Amino acid sequence: xxxxxxxQITKVIAKNSLSDGTVIRMFDSDxxxxxxxxxxxxxxxxxxxxxxxxxxISLIAVIGMSWYLFRTKELPxxxxxxxxxxxxxxxxxxxxxxxxxxxxxxxxxxxxDRLMDRxxxxxxxxxxxxxxxxxxxxxxxxxxxxxxxPETATPAMEPEEEAKTPAKEGNDFLE
Numbered sequence: 220x221x222x223x224x225x226x227q228i229t230k231v232i233a234k235n236s237l238s239d240g241t242v243i244r245m246f247d248s249d250x251x252x253x254x255x256x257x258x259x260x261x262x263x264x265x266x267x268x269x270x271x272x273x274x275x276i277s278l279i280a281v282i283g284m285s286w287y288l289f290r291t292k293e294l295p296x297x298x299x300x301x302x303x304x305x306x307x308x309x310x311x312x313x314x315x316x317x318x319x320x321x322x323x324x325x326x327x328x329x330x331x332d333r334l335m336d337r338x339x340x341x342x343x344x345x346x347x348x349x350x351x352x353x354x355x356x357x358x359x360x361x362x363x364x365x366x367x368x369p370e371t372a373t374p375a376m377e378p379e380e381e382a383k384t385p386a387k388e389g390n391d392f393l394e
Contacts, residue, residue: 221307222303222304222306222307222308222310222311222343222344222347223307223308223310223311223314223344225307225311225343226307226308226311226312226342226343226344226347227311227314229325229342229343230311230315230323230325230342230343233253233255233323233325233342234255234323237253237254237255237325238255240255241254241255242254249329250328250329251326251327251328251329252326252327252328252329252337253325253326253327254325254327254340255323255325256323256324256325256340257319257321257322257323257324258321258322258323258324258340259320259321259322260273270316270320270321271316273316274313274316274317277309277310277312277313277316278313280309281306281309281310281313284302284305284306284309285306287302288302288303288306291368292368293368293369294368295364295365295366295367295368297358297365297366298355298365298366298367298368301351301354301355301366302351302355304347304348304350304351305347305348305351305352305355307344307347308343308344308345308346308347308348308351309344309348310344311342311343311344311347312342312344312345312348315344322342322344323342324339324340324341324342324345325340325342326340326341326342326346327340
């Protein structure tokens with residue numbers, strides 16, 4: 220939740236400081252800029268659903284991840300932390316979509332390649348979701364025991380369920 224709060228605080232600062240068109244160039248270079256952009260779409264500015272549709276999808280994702288986080292009893296600490304970071308980021312952008320009808324972005328990074336001049340403008344919530352998902356994918360591929368819950372034995376059947384279970388072939392009791 221602290222990621223969502225940090226995201227909202229930085230967006231208020233960006234709106235109050237940069238919405239007049241100001242661009243702050245950090246380190247007197249082209250690498251890192253702060254500027255105010257309103258993004259009614261998704262990541263990279265894609266618009267495939269209306270803002271309310273994106274807010275509903277965000278809400279469903281937050282509920283689903285939160286349910287998984289609190290329902291899984293033996294979730295490794297790293298996985299719990301990373302899911303919390305992703306949930307916080309999702310909440311930050313969901314708040315924007317629900318109450319501002321657009322997402323405030325304000326961080327611009329120069330990409331030293333030939334594909335694009337600058338990376339699309341983003342915010343703290345975008346960073347949290349992207350970094351959280353990337354780390355989960357990395358550990359899932361290369362160190363799965365640090366991310367996935369341990370395999371547990373199937374729970375024992377209740378006595379009532381045992382009585383309903385058909386007898387197996389070769390059971391001495393029924394012969």
